[in-house]
Amino acid sequence: MQPIPTQSPQFSHTTVLLNEAVDHLVTAPDGIYVDGTFGRGGHSRLLLSKLSPQGRLIAIDRDLDAIAAATVGPTRIDDPRFSIVHSAFAEMRGQLADRGVAQVQGVLLDLGVSSPQIDNPERGFSFRFSGPLDMRMDTTRGESAADFLARADEGLIAKVIRDYGEERFAVQIAKALVARRTEGSPVRTTDELADLVARAVKTREPGQNPATRTFQALRIHVNAELEELEQGLNAALALLVPGGRMAIISFHSLEDRIVKNFIGAHSKHQVDRRALFAEPKPLALRAVARIKPSEAEVTGNPRSRSAVLRIAERTDTPLPLEHQKKRRRGE
Numbered sequence: 001m002q003p004i005p006t007q008s009p010q011f012s013h014t015t016v017l018l019n020e021a022v023d024h025l026v027t028a029p030d031g032i033y034v035d036g037t038f039g040r041g042g043h044s045r046l047l048l049s050k051l052s053p054q055g056r057l058i059a060i061d062r063d064l065d066a067i068a069a070a071t072v073g074p075t076r077i078d079d080p081r082f083s084i085v086h087s088a089f090a091e092m093r094g095q096l097a098d099r100g101v102a103q104v105q106g107v108l109l110d111l112g113v114s115s116p117q118i119d120n121p122e123r124g125f126s127f128r129f130s131g132p133l134d135m136r137m138d139t140t141r142g143e144s145a146a147d148f149l150a151r152a153d154e155g156l157i158a159k160v161i162r163d164y165g166e167e168r169f170a171v172q173i174a175k176a177l178v179a180r181r182t183e184g185s186p187v188r189t190t191d192e193l194a195d196l197v198a199r200a201v202k203t204r205e206p207g208q209n210p211a212t213r214t215f216q217a218l219r220i221h222v223n224a225e226l227e228e229l230e231q232g233l234n235a236a237l238a239l240l241v242p243g244g245r246m247a248i249i250s251f252h253s254l255e256d257r258i259v260k261n262f263i264g265a266h267s268k269h270q271v272d273r274r275a276l277f278a279e280p281k282p283l284a285l286r287a288v289a290r291i292k293p294s295e296a297e298v299t300g301n302p303r304s305r306s307a308v309l310r311i312a313e314r315t316d317t318p319l320p321l322e323h324q325k326k327r328r329r330g331e
Helices: 018-025 042-050 064-071 089-098 115-119 145-151 154-165 170-182 190-200 212-222 225-239 253-265 295-300 321-328
Strands: 005-007 012-014 032-035 056-061 082-086 104-110 240-250 283-291 308-317
Touching: 018 042, 018 104, 018 240, 018 283, 018 308, 032 042, 032 089, 042 056, 042 104, 056 064, 056 089, 064 082, 089 104, 089 225, 104 225, 145 170, 145 212, 154 170, 154 212, 170 190, 190 212, 212 225, 225 240, 225 253, 240 253, 253 283, 253 308
Parallel strands: 032 056, 032 104, 056 082, 104 240
Antiparallel strands: 005 012, 240 308, 283 308
16 A cells, blocks of 8 residues: 555655554554544544444544644545544553543554654744744744744753754854854754754855754754653553553654663563562563565655654563562562
8 A cells, every 4th residue: 555645735754663653552443542642643543444333533643734634625534533623642541531532453653753843944843944933843832943943042942953853053154143142143943954954064064054943943942842752651651551652753863862761661570679579560562573664665754764653561470470480589
């Protein structure tokens, strides 16, 4: 099956790792599933095709354009099994509780920014277009990237660019931003920021725009993406029934490291050395798969190049009997 392109009046999006994510996620067609990052609905539409008439899909997105794509016009999803919520996926437990849902069979998170967000100059996500330096995924709340740069001190700006962009010229970029602000002309647009970074960054990897890391860092900070991911993973784990699965697609090492470490931490037995004879703590997760896009997908959709899909399954499996015996003997 070919990737499903989902269209808006101006911008299109090709869903990454579509079949791989959905095929691994759906283990019970009658179950309740959560698509925590609806985007333009590629994963949701295929998910619905895998569910029985008794199944249910609850989608979440904090981007109002995504909500509109699901509910208005030719792209809307007209299916009684489907509903969508305007929210961050970190808040999924509360949102589902409000709808009478305490447990689900699967949770899908497709992290990062979508093609329609990147390609719309008004959103300010890309240095390829001139537009306001906004970068908020939810334009109804929070401060824009321009507002952050207008009020943050040099140390904080440098820390954000260094930590979230892994940019070795973070201090030089921060100094240039603050100097321009002090002169009375703070950066307010994408092209202004890109030009300033290009002057501050002396060397860059071949083929990479000098502003790439800075734009990534500001986007992650403005949207608190890594904090939301950590909260979302915990919420997903709490919601999953035994045998239910989470499917997480990440696009850079900062995200993937959090997902990898989360799955690893909940897939290992943690022995409390102070209470060797306590009941064994059950495992919470089992790592199922790590999948990268195929060569054909990368050729057809270069933006999929850095994607990593990780699948984990809720287990609640106790320690094997021989391990329990060893613990009781203090081995």
